Amino acid sequence: MATHAFLPTATWSGKLFEGQWSPGAGTQDVVEPATGERLGEIAMADPAQIARAAATAANAQRDWASAPYDTRAQVLRRAAQLAEEHNDEIVQWLVRESGSTQLKAGFEAKVNTKALHEAAALPSRSIGEVLPSEPGRLNLARRRPLGVVGVIAPFNFPLYLAMRAVAPALALGNAVVLKPDPRTAVCGGFVIARLFELAGLPAGLLHVLPGDGAAGAALTSDPNIAMIQFTGSTGAGRKVGEAAGRHLKKVSLELGGKNSLIVLDDADMDLAIANTAWGVYLHQGQICMATGRVLVQRSIHARFLEKLVAKAKSLKVGNPADGEVAIGPLINAQQRDHAARIVAEAQAAGATLATGGGYKDLYFEPTVLSDVSRDNPAFHEEIFAPVAVVVPFDTDDEAVELANDSEYGLSMAIVSSNVGRALKLGERLRTGLLHINDQTVNDEVINPFGGVGASGNGTSIGGPSNIDEFTQWQWMTVKGEAPAYPI
Template identity: 40%
Template sequence: MEKFINYKDSFLHGEWIEGTSGRSYENTNPYDDALIQTMSIASKQQLEDAYIASKKAQKKWAKSTADTRVNILNKVAEYLKTNKEEIVDVIVHETGGSKIKANVEVDLTVGIVEEATEMANEIFQAEELPAQVEGKKNRLIRLPFGVITSISPFNFPLNLSMRTIAPAIALGNCVVHKPDLQVAYTGGIIIAKAFEDAGLPNDVLNVVQTDLEEIGDDMLTTPHSHLVSFTGSTPVGKHIGEIAGSKLKRVALELGGNNPFLVMSDANVDRAVEAAIFGKFIHQGQICMIINRFIIHKSKYDEFVKKFVEKASEIPCGDPRDDETIIGPLINDTQVEEAQKLISRAKEVGTDVKLEGKQEGRVITPYVFGDVKNDSEIAQTEQFAPIAVMIKAETDDIAIELANDTEFGLSSAIFTEDIERGKNLALEINSGMTHINDQTVNDNPTVPFGGTKESGMGRFGNPWIVDKFTTTKWVSVQEEYREFPF
């Protein structure tokens, strides 16, 4: 933490500038409430100034060479790798994530930055297109989009912030970024420091430490940015989509999930349980891709539930600073209260408790509910907590139907010994991603990451994000004299 602890302000115009809102925010460790730092909150005017400055800087940055952008991104990746141990420490202290989760997050982030270097040559490269007019040559050219608004969440803040920031900058855009104040370091300060040390020109990246009480919808309504990239809850995503749509702005929305994990009639139960434990309990279940529903063929149900409960009951829970801890605290009291309400209501309606958890501070140990109905509240709610629900399916076909019976469509997983059948079944699940003989929490910078239905719009990953973060222009050249009919 020591390398970053003295940074407590916004990164604006290439400097660390104190917020002028007159308000502050106490950034604390979610495990024991120890104060990490008191952050100064930026004002509405500072946000507006950041957009104006970024819009001006973007005109110059758009003309930078691919080599310049690649060089900076390589330095950012190296910064993250060199300072990995300290960054892991920050993630553990600030997000409550285990050391396993923290290491995974840093590695994913490095991969995103390195892949972004592959995008730098995409702008200003002409592609020849067919022409129907004699003597004409058509060219398609990608141009930087402009200033991109980035808003990231509390759960995987380093990774989920960088997957917008790095590609945007690689493609000649500028970024105004707002992390969640609960994770101001992981989601903002570390990223700004990496780009500052890499020599990024002023105002290509502005990181604004502020909150909705101060800025309201200003990041959505500003006339200086016409693309909003947001990762977070579906209700907030809908609000962003509504506001941005009224302004004809582009959006990249990665929202909530109700991700099913299907154990088919021919599945290897032991392998399925191993994957299921990881895919349910990493980062306390606070991941959009986390397994939310276990849908198990009746012939495998008893064996799967028994073995899952045995493993879940043995997971080390507590202080994430301990090397052995897997389940640490939920991020705040509100999340704990929501989880406990969900648990209480499930018990009230008689849901079978296969494993009774307990709460110690903000740490909730695993709960497992059995014989859950797919249309019940606990099955249809994105839990964001270490709560596992087991649903019995009469047939494999019914398992697919149950998997699709949700408003969401982000990730999914199928366990089967018949790989070819698994590939076909994957296409029947209405989600953006399906993983065969794996769990639902997977990411990679070279795949189309995103969901269907209420899980969002658009795809991250190279090359799909290139389309989102650039604009295409048609330039035609009439090389031979053209005769017109009048």
């Protein structure tokens, strides 16, 4: 790393964060996916450490919830200021630990700071309503903090997808136990811990505990945890949702997607290609909103495919730390092998490999699959790699049918020069996020973000939905004196 002024290695090496930096139950190496270089080691938490953290957080939360609203806002504002001051170092951690390109890492650091600024405004928001009632009775509905929120965050946008839950939960008076993915525990966990530590967050309110599945299971079952906010795969999310439900916890699940970008025959071809390349290849396709299917009207399909293949071949693949590249490494060999398996199975099922399909180490070539039918594995499975799946269609009705043929329902997009036509088509799509004349990968922090079907459990996070997610209603009435009831 070029500089360690913000997060010195000695601060976190072999440790985790419990309001102070402490040893864990074991350690795990921090490995740079681009080179295989060891960057250090993190401590790992076991279920006993999760339990202690949850109890400590529950005790600390009571004073935090009753603190003046501006006290909480000041901590969030200071954390945002620190994120801006140390932006370059944070970006480099994202590049080296998560394999992000410079462009993607810069964007993620920016939205992370924006999430902190937005959260800083939450403590001063209205937290309730005055309801009508009988004369002499004050009838109130107010939002109250949940208590301790458990956050389980993924590896792909590790910083922002953790912060988008941590920041509003703290701002609204909760404590947080964050379990970042151990593969990205520094940029997706310890950066957050350091920001709030330096911002003056009282000790005990935030715990950052990397851990394995047993640690995650402990989080979902602990009696001091009121809510689980999980972002990750649908398979893991089903287990988290089942466990949280069994223990009667509130749960927010932000899961996978097989997102369709529909290119209509009246689209500007160059803009359609640019949107497709961004949606498919950004961060090597390791994004829940990545464009998993490119549905192209048949009359322009051949020309579109030719241009997309040329675009894929032009994308530079390499170590993001060495300069500007379009495609960096996948997170690990397991993810690489998953992508290679689907590409091979797709070809066996009749798809054509138009370009790519190979890999070296963790670098997967920008790939284009064509002639993909509805019964092809590449049509249905989330690949999480730089693979474009191109499917032709004839009519707008067929485009809707193809796009909706999925258990997922996270993000969809339509590119067309006729906005009215696109809107009419879009009204029929089963998706949580819909973008007209854009691609599928979008998040502005101030928007409610959530999917339908296997992409989530009907909850949203971000913007106006944060108060709903991280608080609960309390009904309260006040009378001048107690009534004399007749029995």
